[in-house]
Amino acid sequence: MKWTQVIDPLNNITLSVLIAAMPIIFIFWALIIKKMKGYQASLIAIAIATVIAILVYGMPVKLAVLSIAHGSLYGLFPICWLVIMSVFLFNLTVKSGQFEIIKHFMASITSDRRLQALLIAFSFGSFLEGTAGFGAPVAITAAMLVGLGFNPLYASGICLIANTAPVAFGSIGIPITVASQVSGIPEMPISQMVGRTLPILSIILPFYLVTIIAGFKKAKEVLPAVLVSGVSFALLQYLSSNFLGPSLPDVIAGLGSIVCLMVFLRFWKPKTIWRFANEPAPTLNTDITYTGGQIVRAWSPFIVLTIMVIAWGMQPIKDALNSLGLFQFEVPGLHNVIQDKDGALLPKIFKFNYLSAAGTAILIADLVAIPMIGLTYSDGAKVFAATLNQLKFPILTIAAVLGFAYIVNDSGITLTLAEVLANTGYLFPFFAPVLGWLGVFITGSDTSANALFSKLQYATATSIGVDPVVTVAANVSGGVVGKMISPQSIAVAAAAGDLVGQESQLFRFTVKHSFIMLIVICFITLAQAYAVKWIIPVYEMINSKKLVAAPDASRGYIYLIVLAVLLVTLASTILVIARRKKQTPTLVN
Template identity: 35%
Template sequence: MFQQLITPVGGSLGLSTIVAILPVAVVLLLLGVLRRAAWQAALSGLIVGLVIAVTLWQMPVGLALDATANGAVFAVWPVMWIVLAALLLYNIAVATGRFDAFRAWVLEYLPNDRRVVLVVLAFCFGALLEGIAGFGTPIAIIGSLLIMVGFKPMDALVFALIFDTAPVAFGALGVPITVLGAVSGLPAHQLGQMVGRQLPVMAFILPFYVTALYGGWRSIKALWPMLVVAGGSFAVFQAITSNYINYALTDVLASLGSLVVTVLFLQSWKPAYDAEFAIEDHVLDAERTSGISPWQGWVPWVIVSIVVIVWTLLNIANIGQQLIHWPGLDKAISITLYHGKPYAAVWGFQPLATGTAILVSAVITAFVTGLSPAGFFKCIGTTIRQAWIAVVTVMLIVGLAYLLNYSGLAYTLGLGLASTGHLFILFSPFLGWIAVMLSGSDTSGNALFGNLQTVAARQLHLNPILFAATNSSGGVMGKMISPQNIATGVSVVGMVGQEGKVFARTFIHSVVFTVLIAILVAVQQYLIPWIIPG
């Protein structure tokens, strides 16, 4: 059994931590500074990671390749299976005129103001898509919608990425919280409550932040009543559901509640007309030759919402599940940081996973909207052409994430940050941030560092529930710079190769919000500790 090394570089935790972060730094450098394509950044980071893992961390080559392959397979199923099915649904909506009808609904029932449309679509509706599919799907669909109402492609993707944070921790009916409870040994419902006392603050701020970013401070002055309603309703529904109902339902109720409340509010209140942000005439005058009612635009999204919710509540995904112990890797490594605990490598293959539920939704949508079999297969071809580069990118980046985990580099990095004394309060959110940036998943980030956060908190006499929850809350801020999210988005809106530019535009915002989480954690730990459950 290979025993992970923690301080292989000169026996120094500091030096080892610096070396351990190099694969991550390479990805950040190539994406954010050199503006390379996401697959190139991911491949380079993976190569650097393999060299360091095999040489300095002395991981056997076979185990290193096995770990990378395990991550790549997980990236295909279930991660990209969800994305492919969701993009197929999107393409069916486009082919049947329902996507155009949805745009018509937006233009008819929302004020003629791109700032308002941005908040309703990217924040309220985007949160629903994140809760249903996630893994970059909201970026692709919301980005396309924003472009159709007049946003520049770069702006559309950047704003969609920033907004795609508040609902992430409770995605897929609370799976990230459930996993966090399992790995940390803490009650999942208390962790859900704690996250529900952190992220609502960010949810309330987000509409103001993005509106100021897009339209300046005068837009805040013009739109503040709507921003209060949108951000406030989401924050209230998120806090109440996670704390007093069931954290598994948080995303569904918060996104739907915010969407309904905000749209109803806009029927009685509208901002003053501003020519600078008015939707351009050629967009307003665009003809819809299909004659489809604007309300028909909701058909695909209503169908997928109902199917996924029922699918999850009935636990259909577990039917036919196969637990495959990865050959040569499962329990072949001991986690030194966790007293030699054998590192399991079990791939849970679920033929009826969430992606299959979305595929069923796509088939139902095609049938209901009258799409021919030939048209359906044409949409499949379009989906494959759009997404194949994103699939490769995600396989590379998740392969790197798994390599860092199994080699021990991730544990060296985590222990290095956890050994900074009470400065750990500031670094804690960034542990989750790094994990989610690499894996694209808050669930994976919690599985990696959730227990480490708990151990470090107890050693420093801090509250373990607060810091385990912080791993999840900080992690969601890494979603906006995840190569997985970005690659999926640019593939659909026709910006392949510009991932580096998108990353550079979102990176500073990701850091700003993670720092805000760190400040919030410090306040909760020292000034208002009574807010922590248990």
Template identity: 35%
Template sequence: MYTQIFDPVAHSIAASAAFAALPLLTLFVLLGVLRLPARWAALASLVVSMIVAVFAYGMPGGQVVSGALEGAAIGFFPIIWIGINAIWLFKLTQESGHADVLRRTLAHVSPDQRVQAVLIAFCFGALLEALAGGGAPVAICAVLLISLGVEPIKAATVCLIADTSPVAFGALGLPITVLAKITHLPVHDISVMVGRQAPLLSLFIPLMLVFILDGRRGLKEVWPLAAVAGLAFAFAQFAGSMLLPVELVDIVAALVCAGASIAFLRAWAPAVLRADLNAPQGVLAQSGARGAAATNNGGHGAGLQGAALAMPMTGGGAAFERNPQQDARARAAFADTPRDSRAEILRALAPYAAVILVVAATQIGFIAHAMGALTSTFAWPGLHVVDPKGAPVSAVTAKFEWLLSAGSIVLIAGALSVPLLKLDARTAARTYVKNLHELRWAVFTVCCVVGVAYIMNLSGQIVTLGIWAARAGTAFAPVSPVLGWFATALTGSDTSANALFGMLQLTTAHHTGLSDILLTAANTSGGVVGKAISPQNLAVGAVAVGMVGREGQLFRRVAGWTVLMIAALSLLVWAQSTPLLGWMVP
């Protein structure tokens, strides 16, 4: 039996926290400073966490190994499991050619790449996050942007930043429902509080995306659409958190955002277009097909790069001269792009509609009961860990919802989509195997990172860091979202971050006199920012745009933006902990 101790180094919380922080420091230094691939940075962090657990905390080596294996198992199922199946779902549309239909449909809304980035990365990405999460929005939206001519690294950066604010209510509200179970706080109260924090990010993210693509000129020319998209999503998320079940908040917000953006574009267009002006007419319709063909012949990364190289533009078209004649040529090129029939467009959307239908079916009592019957709950072998009071640590019990997990729901939807897309079972199976092979390093990275989280949680390193942070007293309020930021960056999942730090935030609230609803919600809201720099999302994004092994480059692109966002959230949470904005706490 291993009994957790939170001050093992010289009976000092500060000294112990210095050791407990080593795995996190290892991960971020190797990834962001030394530019190692995410898989090796994650593996090194895992090794450091095991060494600290054994030699600083005195945890038996056998239990350390067992805890790492449990974390790896959870990292695969359910965390990366949803990403695997969501990307496979999109690859099915590529195999059938309907990814091009979807791309052309989105392109016909506007020929401007900055507009397309807002619609795809923010609006469509938010819907994917609401339905599935797990890195799927980054992978799918990055592929779509590349097929429209966006530079690969910009496409990945834009999608990583866009996949933040929807995360709190993502994967059918899973982060909030897990937090409520752990803390025994009302789901609705947490939802309302998160709805008064996360929408702050939603207001500004579309503006960030436009700036990343086209700098200040982009902001000057496209800010009206970015403002409409941000306001629509933020308002719908804020209102939905109070009026809707937590599972539906982001689904409704994404649909409202998309509807408002498309309606606005019917009455407004950028003064200057940013499109592929040098390409002959019809090249935009053909490039995606060439990219898909390259994917089939030369691997996922090569195919995506092929789709990007098929477009002569670079960096979102920053080198193009601007004049009315070129704008006219751009509009003509897009006007000549073939339009697909309504039936083909509906078929392209069928996989995502299938996800919604399967999700709805799981809300029906007898179906949910039947699917829930295939659930395994058991004590993980080799783990005998108790807290200082002698109570078993919750992480020693593993639970696998084989059919009710979000990843399995997407897998079922994918199987239903095969005949709808006019594909055969052999093609679907071959695509799945190929997808697993392409994501092998992303899977390895996630398993290592979640292994780190489990070792730190089981050994007591996580609690040590929390106790040290709680010494700030009421000044802890602005630190609260930072913990969620770090935890999500470490685990790649806001849900896992809530599982790690939810009780810590609750305990800290009770010791400092701060609101427990405020701090627990701040953990979730801060976690959405950490999603952008998590090794899981970086690995998935790198695979999607053909940059495997260059995750450090993506990390440096997005890290500054996440610092800006977490600083804004910290300021907001601090104000909500004072009479200034205390009225916002339910």
């Protein structure tokens, strides 16, 4: 049995849109007005979307149930798998006492909360987004800021907002790769176009973040550091995206901005150290010092994490790992059963890439780090059990959110909303980022949003005489500002920031900033389409007949051997340092 999606089920596009928007309006209402817990809002939204899918869109009950189950399964793996391992890594550093040394190190650079937020939420988070993505940056950086003493709501909120700048190039450029595959436009021009939009946001974002934290006047006090952070990031993001491609902008810009800001802070300090209201004064004890070896040991879990996520992002290693550990299956009763409006059957395949998943890379980092930071594997098992207990409600929330995303996509509800935006004619470039924003809000992923709407962006732009690379890139750029309010992202940030059950507070904290940034990107896209056409790169469409070489896993095996040697060397060095000098602070007379 085949079932075909419909875009206008009521034969009146206005009424169809009003009905289609009800589940999304409910989420906003539930989180902003009713202040519901995240998992409650998500489960009710699923029920509303299912009723609409079945009664209005005519989706068979069996398909609706299978679609929700498919989405929930994806929520558990790879999303929850990654979140659990990320929080587990942070909890290990706390349990071992190493995070106290990290806190001391960060305070020695600066104990100013404004600058700590720039270093960790903005720069380090961007680096993690470029390597791992899919929730890991927010999970790790929010946990780190809370550990440093940040207010949990501010820690989670600013990490979500800071995550906007790098999302387009996340996971070694996967969102742009998918946009290219779906639209037929080569990766490089999309990367260039996105790289000529987001650096504007990247320059503004650090000052915007500090203003959110401390207010406009206090933000001006650290304007030199803010400019160093934002301009260095934006410049490196622009150069790498325009001349190297979509794979490395986040890695290069994230690391570059960390180095630039740390060097700058050696020569410049703010006149006053800013802390949160009612927060104790900085407690850096200058009588306590740590050796370089002790500091490296404390940071070693994150050093190993960095090595692992970079390695797992390399295509040869992915190919090698998938050749050894990839189990995939067609979802029974759902695969090739739903037809889109053009009659194409939608494949529904679940890929259980248990070796190449980013969560597995972080798990290996966890296991390598346990002895390096002075814990036993028995201690690690206890910390892991505590982490699972800590995340039980976020796991439920994430599974529910992905179930919701899949039912609204498979039923055609999302396509109804997209159709209205596509019919805005001359103004479509202004609304093109809204499509990406909507897609990321629903799915939680810029990659998924690009898979969903890139073809529509291409076709609509072509029909109104606008270069399609502008609107396809706008889908990518618009999606980044939807990430901060996606229920999936909110659930991840709440879990990391110890705000379980308070997702509504986090949503209300970020939602206005999402709309402000979206409007900015809408105007930039409109200008690119009509006023500053010279900014559009020259390119040729992908030749669909071009042969694609089969993946060669052998090179990946060599990389894995090199990686193993690197990890063993690093772990041995750290353990030798630990044996030479016990992990105790040195008192200076």
